[in-house]
Amino acid sequence: MSFQDTEEKSKSMAQMVWEQFKEHRLALISLFIIGLFIIMALGAPFVTKWTGISPDDQNVFSRYLPLMSKSEVSADDTSNRLAASVNTRLHILGTDELGRDVLIRLVYGARISMGIGLVVALISALVGLLIGSLAGVYGGWIDTVLMRVTDSLLSLPLLPILIVFAAVDLNKLPFFASLVENQSQSIFKLVFILCLFSWMTVARLVRGSILSIKEREFILAARTMGASRAEIIITHMVPNILAPLLVAVTLNVGQSILSEAALSFLGLGIQPPIPSWGNMLFNAQEIITQAPLLAIFPGLLILIVVVCFNFVGDGLQNAVDPKALRR
Amino acid sequence: MTTFIIRRLIQTVITIAMLSFVCFYILSLMPGDPVDILASSNPHITSEDVARLKALYGLDKPAYVRYMNWLKTVITGDLGYSRTYKIPVSELIGPRLANTFFLSLAALGLSILVAIPLGIIAALKQGTKFDYVINLGAFAGISVPSFWLGIVLILAFSVWLGMFPAGGTFTIGAGELSGWEFIKDRMKYMTLPVLSLTALQLGSFVRYARSSMIESMRADYIRTARAKGLSRLTVVLGHGFRNALIPLVTVIAISFSFIFSGAIITETVFAYQGVGKLVYDSVIANDFNVAMIAFMISVAMVLVMNLVADILYGYLDPRISYG
Numbered sequence: 001m002s003f004q005d006t007e008e009k010s011k012s013m014a015q016m017v018w019e020q021f022k023e024h025r026l027a028l029i030s031l032f033i034i035g036l037f038i039i040m041a042l043g044a045p046f047v048t049k050w051t052g053i054s055p056d057d058q059n060v061f062s063r064y065l066p067l068m069s070k071s072e073v074s075a076d077d078t079s080n081r082l083a084a085s086v087n088t089r090l091h092i093l094g095t096d097e098l099g100r101d102v103l104i105r106l107v108y109g110a111r112i113s114m115g116i117g118l119v120v121a122l123i124s125a126l127v128g129l130l131i132g133s134l135a136g137v138y139g140g141w142i143d144t145v146l147m148r149v150t151d152s153l154l155s156l157p158l159l160p161i162l163i164v165f166a167a168v169d170l171n172k173l174p175f176f177a178s179l180v181e182n183q184s185q186s187i188f189k190l191v192f193i194l195c196l197f198s199w200m201t202v203a204r205l206v207r208g209s210i211l212s213i214k215e216r217e218f219i220l221a222a223r224t225m226g227a228s229r230a231e232i233i234i235t236h237m238v239p240n241i242l243a244p245l246l247v248a249v250t251l252n253v254g255q256s257i258l259s260e261a262a263l264s265f266l267g268l269g270i271q272p273p274i275p276s277w278g279n280m281l282f283n284a285q286e287i288i289t290q291a292p293l294l295a296i297f298p299g300l301l302i303l304i305v306v307v308c309f310n311f312v313g314d315g316l317q318n319a320v321d322p323k324a325l326r327r
Numbered sequence: 328m329t330t331f332i333i334r335r336l337i338q339t340v341i342t343i344a345m346l347s348f349v350c351f352y353i354l355s356l357m358p359g360d361p362v363d364i365l366a367s368s369n370p371h372i373t374s375e376d377v378a379r380l381k382a383l384y385g386l387d388k389p390a391y392v393r394y395m396n397w398l399k400t401v402i403t404g405d406l407g408y409s410r411t412y413k414i415p416v417s418e419l420i421g422p423r424l425a426n427t428f429f430l431s432l433a434a435l436g437l438s439i440l441v442a443i444p445l446g447i448i449a450a451l452k453q454g455t456k457f458d459y460v461i462n463l464g465a466f467a468g469i470s471v472p473s474f475w476l477g478i479v480l481i482l483a484f485s486v487w488l489g490m491f492p493a494g495g496t497f498t499i500g501a502g503e504l505s506g507w508e509f510i511k512d513r514m515k516y517m518t519l520p521v522l523s524l525t526a527l528q529l530g531s532f533v534r535y536a537r538s539s540m541i542e543s544m545r546a547d548y549i550r551t552a553r554a555k556g557l558s559r560l561t562v563v564l565g566h567g568f569r570n571a572l573i574p575l576v577t578v579i580a581i582s583f584s585f586i587f588s589g590a591i592i593t594e595t596v597f598a599y600q601g602v603g604k605l606v607y608d609s610v611i612a613n614d615f616n617v618a619m620i621a622f623m624i625s626v627a628m629v630l631v632m633n634l635v636a637d638i639l640y641g642y643l644d645p646r647i648s649y650g
């Protein structure tokens with residue numbers, strides 16, 4: 001009966017949100033920029049294909065090249081040294097301390113940094129959804145225990161905890177050691193740690209919305225019509241929680257990108273040679289007088305992307321909250 | 328109120344106790360234990376020696392036994408000995424705490440002084456260009472990576488302008504400075520870290536100040552105050568701001584945790600000898616005793632500040648009752 005009804009209503013709700021969202025000009029621009037960055041990240045392998053530059057190509061003879069400079073690379077170092085197959089490569093943003101192209105590393109760094117941000121936000125949203133709804137729906141001692149844990153975790157200073165957890169040697173935990181091979185171990189570890197400490201806001205939010213929805217008439221109506229608990233949760237509660245959840249996830253992406261960058265900068269996150277925006281800054285401080293620009297670019301990209309995610313989150317917040325000010 | 332405070336106090340103590348065990352366990356998972364490190368730097372140690380040393384120091388026992396041993400010694404006041412600094416942890420931690428305390432306090436004070444007027448003005452001029460610019464700045468402040476901000480500040484003020492030192496806590500080899508000279512020397516080294524921490528904190532304070540002020544200026548008592556014919560200044564400061572202050576105080580008290588997180592990065596970037604840098608350095612250097620104490624102190628400080636915030640909230644807002 002009401003199935004078609006809700007379908008239509010949720011669609012119009014999405015339209016309303018979109019219309020309201022469009023009013024927030026900065027949020028709209030931010031969404032566009034994020035889109036560009038995602039396309040760039042996805043297209044990274046194609047960039048390598050076209051230009052022939054890969055992020056791991058080291059070249060001792062072309063270290064610290066300035067912007068828009070060219071380096072000469074012999075096509076095949078060992079066998080073809082005498083052949084005249086020397087081609088030049090253009091380094092738009094110059095090269096770093098190992099002669100690697102900065103631009104291509106930034107492009108590949110976008111894959112890691114934004115990928116981790118998005119994955120962490122999504123996983124922690126799922127975890128938060130699960131814990132928040134368990135607490136909200138069942139109440140009682142489950143609620144008390146879960147919310148105590150959530151509050152305790154929320155009150156902790158994030159970074160010291162992340163540093164201590166990130167320093168763990170996974171090989172001492174036999175279960176994890178067998179789970180992943182060495183190359184991507186640091187990525188897996190970082191995602192796991194970040195997820196561990198970023199689900200709490202979502203859980204609180206979900207629990208809060210469920211508690212307020214629980215008492216509403218349409219839930220009572222559904223219950224009197226004999227709907228099961230699962231049915232009520234899936235068809236009535238989830239759509240109502242979705243809007244604030246979306247806001248929280250968006251803001252979480254920015255936060256996760258910042259955390260990843262901070263840990264990688266400290267040398268505890270993504271391990272080289274895999275480039276991430278954070279670990280590109282790892283030794284930027286030591287060579288700051290020789291190559292100040294190496295320290296500028298990755299941080300600038302982090303700033304831009306995180307600002308964009310925060311603006312989109314703000315725009316969504318305004319759009320889904322009927323009490324929010326109309327701009 | 329008293330029962331509330333006691334309950335929260337017990338809760339805080341339990342959290343700290345549980346966390347200390349978790350932290351102990353996690354730190355024991357760090358690569359290498361003290362004896363392994365000792366053995367790796369000395370080729371004459373045989374594997375039998377290693378086993379004997381491990382048995383001697385109880386390192387072969389499971390984590391919870393070692394934790395209980397550690398706890399027993401810490402409670403008696405013996406915080407252990409630092410492997411990298413070669414001094415007792417209790418001597419190491421005091422000056423570091425003072426350094427971090429001054430840094431955080433200066434940053435907190437400065438950001439409050441700047442953020443609250445900006446937030447109030449932005450709230451009163453809602454929707455104008457000024458509001459727009461403040462908003463943009465606040466978003467940038469929230470989103471900027473702390474370590475990068477530090478690097479940029481170093482680049483601008485010490486590499487290019489040469490105004491401040493790039494890092495450190497005080498001039499090494501300057502000897503015993505006294506009075507004003509001492510303060511001036513410290514200030515020179517603290518300026519950039521304080522600026523960096525302040526910029527990080529400013530964004531969220533401005534946003535909270537602005538939204539809380541907007542909220543309170545919409546209330547009925549503002550209309551009443553205006554209708555009474557009070558001057559605009561009295562309405563804004565005496566009625567609007569006083570009520571906006573209540574949520575702000577909690578935000579500021581809770582922000583201590585954030586400042587502390589920020590201080591780790593800021594202290595590391597600027598090589599400022601505070602507790603945050605100590606946590607990081609000891610984790611990196613596998614200095615177990617130091618890492619454990621530095622970490623526990625920082626977490627305990629944050630939790631106690633949260634407790635203070637909760638209690639303060641009750642005193643400031645008589646409408647809140649604690650069941």
